[in-house]
Amino acid sequence: MSTSKSLSVTRRPIEYADASARVRAVYDDIMQTRKTDWVNNFWKVLAHDPATLERMWANVKQVMAPDGALDPLTKEMLYLAVSASNSCRYCIASHGAAATAKGMTPQQYSELLAIVGLANETNRLVNALDVEVDERFR
Amino acid sequence: MSTSKSLSVTRRPIEYADASARVRAVYDDIMQTRKTDWVNNFWKVLAHDPATLERMWANVKQVMAPDGALDPLTKEMLYLAVSASNSCRYCIASHGAAATAKGMTPQQYSELLAIVGLANETNRLVNALDVEVDERFR
Amino acid sequence: MSTSKSLSVTRRPIEYADASARVRAVYDDIMQTRKTDWVNNFWKVLAHDPATLERMWANVKQVMAPDGALDPLTKEMLYLAVSASNSCRYCIASHGAAATAKGMTPQQYSELLAIVGLANETNRLVNALDVEVDERFR
Amino acid sequence: MSTSKSLSVTRRPIEYADASARVRAVYDDIMQTRKTDWVNNFWKVLAHDPATLERMWANVKQVMAPDGALDPLTKEMLYLAVSASNSCRYCIASHGAAATAKGMTPQQYSELLAIVGLANETNRLVNALDVEVDERFR
Amino acid sequence: MSTSKSLSVTRRPIEYADASARVRAVYDDIMQTRKTDWVNNFWKVLAHDPATLERMWANVKQVMAPDGALDPLTKEMLYLAVSASNSCRYCIASHGAAATAKGMTPQQYSELLAIVGLANETNRLVNALDVEVDERFR
């Protein structure tokens, strides 16, 4: 009885073989867009809710599209920096792999992490000290 | 009596004319390093604690140095993205100005914000769903 | 010169009269969907980036749709609770107004806030104490 | 020597059989109030500090009381939403189980998560863009 | 019409003269406990919900009691540090004043802020790098 109570909050990845046609359509688009032959766990867990799976993939596909004003590597590093700042371990792993695949070097990742750390320090100092925005920045 | 109680937590910017030699040395280095003729409020408020002023400037100067593996614009955009994610209004203003001065376009800023927003959404979903890191990401 | 530097990060609301056809189409859909004759500032500021305006509105429209498994008032209160937990003043004002319009009473809002506060307390205690998930919850 | 240093920060659950009379009184009230025959780990870990155990239980008992303006299921879902937003894994498991026991369906949980994710996105965008509160919301 | 919609979320301080007997009893206890002749705005705003006012004051009174294992100044500085880390401007002002009244010097406050900033930096680095807890710390 007690196990059934938590079934709705714990969700295992849904593999392609077990997925509905609606879910497979998203998996197919993910693999085609990324030119790869596999789908990572985030999408397989979201697949329990096909509407959210479709919506989130549409968002990621649009926001991370390669034809924007920012190049794909910069986009991945921005995503990675926010994920590191938010302590999302899975997101660091997945976007770290994506950034690396797009050319991020270990040295660049070190610098990215240093910026994330320092920004978290100065952000807190600035907010705690309630620093007034300079006239020149307005 | 009551006003004196809060004097230690509220700190006004210390202008160059009123600064000690120790503080002026940092202000001078900031202006020289940035090739500008003014110092923004963050440093002027930190100046109440010269040791922290020196330390923080040494950190920012090193981490944001232009000779790293990441180019200066990318560094500023990473700093800006973390600051936006952390809702630090002053930091968005100051690093937004710095990124713009280094060439960030309004369209690039829009894309940066979109990534910050989306990362905050997927970071929460991933952590809430406790998604297991894929074998391929390890 | 300095003012132009910050133009890209500070964005004023774009009124209907000044909006492009693409932006007006979103404004029109917002007003029609919400059965109201005005658009709030969030959308008018997002309008500087029509792609994000369209995308965010499509997300909000889908997620907050009235025909879901959760009733509209519960949805608004959940949105409000997260916004209160994240200290988003504007979001509290806008979703507070929406929840009130859908029937939330002052007493219900008080209880909602009490839950938000208490959850933030116990969430920190649990994470700090690294409490192991009970077998019955797995 | 070194292990003793961390004894004060790492705390194992205290089982009923090993608990003091003061702690047992709280455990008894938890079980009676919840009409159940067990106590989950959060309380058993808090039990190392009986004053905090008593205080936190008194808070939870009052805030989550079934006779409020909000019904018990809505209260649990609000608690769950904040816990998901704060990435408190244990809290998601425990309040997810409680909400499920009170009737939350998997589909409702999916919608709850979608709202948590989206609110985190728009909260960041709103704060980053420093959107002014509309006159109508004041 | 529209103004009434936001009445439930915006709450003005309730002055002693306008307060119910139930609320006045809390105000009286706050002033007596703190040996002062006024009540700060936090409590006056909470007063719209007397149950929460009573509960929160009971919590603060117990947790911040002067007879604990930690001395009152250390307690206030811990509260202040967390508030600074969470960017709660009002809380920094109120607990900063309380800490100053209990003897915190400007130099001590500077050191406190430096620790808050640095902890936010290393906390992010540690979580991003997923550092394993040393055997000696377990």
Add this chain to the structure above:
Amino acid sequence: MSTSKSLSVTRRPIEYADASARVRAVYDDIMQTRKTDWVNNFWKVLAHDPATLERMWANVKQVMAPDGALDPLTKEMLYLAVSASNSCRYCIASHGAAATAKGMTPQQYSELLAIVGLANETNRLVNALDVEVDERFR
């Protein structure tokens, strides 16, 4: 192929025997300053980026120096409180051990945690209710 992609984001501790002279110099200073014969994992993981290792150690050494206005135990407890508030498990373990070594008792740690929890509750309530800073606190 895929494993190499994540090499840049996953970093194992670098032991003294495998460290460069530059890294060893920092390890030596850590051990000498702390009067101990080992280095904890945080530094060993940072060692992949010697510049950040040197910089972070210089910061920690300065901020946590024993000759400040705050005594070493208070400093450690402030660091611990912020780490607990930020849910940094490793940091709680390491700074908890350091605070314990400097004399923090289990009862003091319990009170510290209670303050961290309560501050997170009132911080959210204050920000959500947008409480105006009292004249006396300005």
